[in-house]
Amino acid sequence: MAARLSAPERDCWRWASASLRRWGRIGADAVQWAARARRGANERAGGGAGATAGGCKERAAATAEAGDSGGQPAAMAAAAAAGSDDARCVRLSAERARALLADVDTLLFDCDGVLWRGETAVPGAPEALTALRARGKRLGFITNNSSKTREAYAEKLQRLGFGGARLEVFGTAYCTALYLRRRLAGAPGPKAYVLGGEALAAELRAVGVACVGVGPEPLQGDSPSAWLNAPLEPGVGAVVVGFDPHFSYMKLTKAVRYLQQPGCLLVGTNMDNRLPLENGCFIAGTGCLVRAVEMAAQRQADIIGKPSRFIFDCVSQEYGINPERTVMVGDRLDTDILLGVTCGLKTILTLTGVSTLGDVKSNRESDCMSKKRMVPDFYVDSIADLLPALQG
Numbered sequence: 001m002a003a004r005l006s007a008p009e010r011d012c013w014r015w016a017s018a019s020l021r022r023w024g025r026i027g028a029d030a031v032q033w034a035a036r037a038r039r040g041a042n043e044r045a046g047g048g049a050g051a052t053a054g055g056c057k058e059r060a061a062a063t064a065e066a067g068d069s070g071g072q073p074a075a076m077a078a079a080a081a082a083g084s085d086d087a088r089c090v091r092l093s094a095e096r097a098r099a100l101l102a103d104v105d106t107l108l109f110d111c112d113g114v115l116w117r118g119e120t121a122v123p124g125a126p127e128a129l130t131a132l133r134a135r136g137k138r139l140g141f142i143t144n145n146s147s148k149t150r151e152a153y154a155e156k157l158q159r160l161g162f163g164g165a166r167l168e169v170f171g172t173a174y175c176t177a178l179y180l181r182r183r184l185a186g187a188p189g190p191k192a193y194v195l196g197g198e199a200l201a202a203e204l205r206a207v208g209v210a211c212v213g214v215g216p217e218p219l220q221g222d223s224p225s226a227w228l229n230a231p232l233e234p235g236v237g238a239v240v241v242g243f244d245p246h247f248s249y250m251k252l253t254k255a256v257r258y259l260q261q262p263g264c265l266l267v268g269t270n271m272d273n274r275l276p277l278e279n280g281c282f283i284a285g286t287g288c289l290v291r292a293v294e295m296a297a298q299r300q301a302d303i304i305g306k307p308s309r310f311i312f313d314c315v316s317q318e319y320g321i322n323p324e325r326t327v328m329v330g331d332r333l334d335t336d337i338l339l340g341v342t343c344g345l346k347t348i349l350t351l352t353g354v355s356t357l358g359d360v361k362s363n364r365e366s367d368c369m370s371k372k373r374m375v376p377d378f379y380v381d382s383i384a385d386l387l388p389a390l391q392g
Helices: 007-024 030-046 074-082 094-102 125-134 150-159 172-183 198-206 224-228 249-259 286-297 309-319 333-342 357-365 369-373 383-390
Strands: 106-109 138-143 169-171 191-195 210-212 236-241 265-268 274-276 282-284 326-330 346-350 378-380
Touching: 094 383, 125 138, 125 383, 138 150, 138 309, 150 169, 169 172, 169 309, 172 198, 172 236, 172 265, 172 309, 191 198, 191 249, 198 210, 224 249, 236 249, 236 286, 249 286, 265 286, 309 333, 326 333, 333 346, 333 357, 333 369, 357 369, 378 383
Parallel strands: 106 138, 106 326, 138 169, 191 210, 191 236, 236 265, 326 346, 346 378
Antiparallel strands: 274 282
16 A cells, blocks of 8 residues: 555655554543643733734733834844844845754644645745755644645645645644544534534544534524524534634524533634735634634633644644754744744744734734744745755
């Protein structure tokens, strides 16, 4: 069977063969898993993903007047280019990139806004990843998007020219399934009410968690009393909120009713407030839906995706990662970069997605300690900027 696998797949199986045995350790204590995800939820209280503006609990004084948040601030860019000691966000030149890559075994990439926008690859990105593989670097893909299975992401990576295999992909749909498998262990016929797509449901079913609620759900009746009397599925032990284009008031009402039942978990795949598409466009992200359920239920969700350390634990256990020799590459300060900082990874911000150098400047000048952490080690205009360091 190994002879029929592609080179990336063979590498993945080799890297994963020993680490698969370690899955008996990760989550052996479901309470520890819950704590990991709950800390992910709490990241936003200090200015992480989905935090409300000015909502930093570590704020020591009134917020300083915001600087220019558009474009690339000239003073910061000049300091970074000069490589001053106090400038963490340094432009990653070819020379710096060669030095960085010499000390790195593994590079973890976000996908949307980093590798592609919608269905279009970022120019030069496929070539950069091909060159990294040729240099023997191990690649992984960590995405907060729950709208695809691992298999679907692997297919998209192949289709857009990046290569890649299923075992390299860690999406929130897959990691949410791992989380619920542990949290609902021992329940007879574990079941979840899913505000999400078929991909999320497929990953849950793959680990033995039955799903209800996927797809459109119009209002049943024409009054609040009718909505409250709509039948509920018995045995639902969790409400899971992912990316759901069919999100509706009826679904929200049912989610709140399930969450009023004793022991019912509330799990969110991620708190991204928007999703980057082609031509600089965005759509509302999963975080908007999680917030709606949290507000209605007056509950805080356990968050699986970045910047929660839980999703990194999933990667680390399967890959056996050494954080000191790993780089996180992403386009969002409040998810990708914060995850890297939290987990002790080197970090690279690419400017092809959500966050800008203006956002970095704002975080560095903030009196909020949590925001000050959301500053990358390096930045590039695009991951194609790695190519000069990989050529020759």
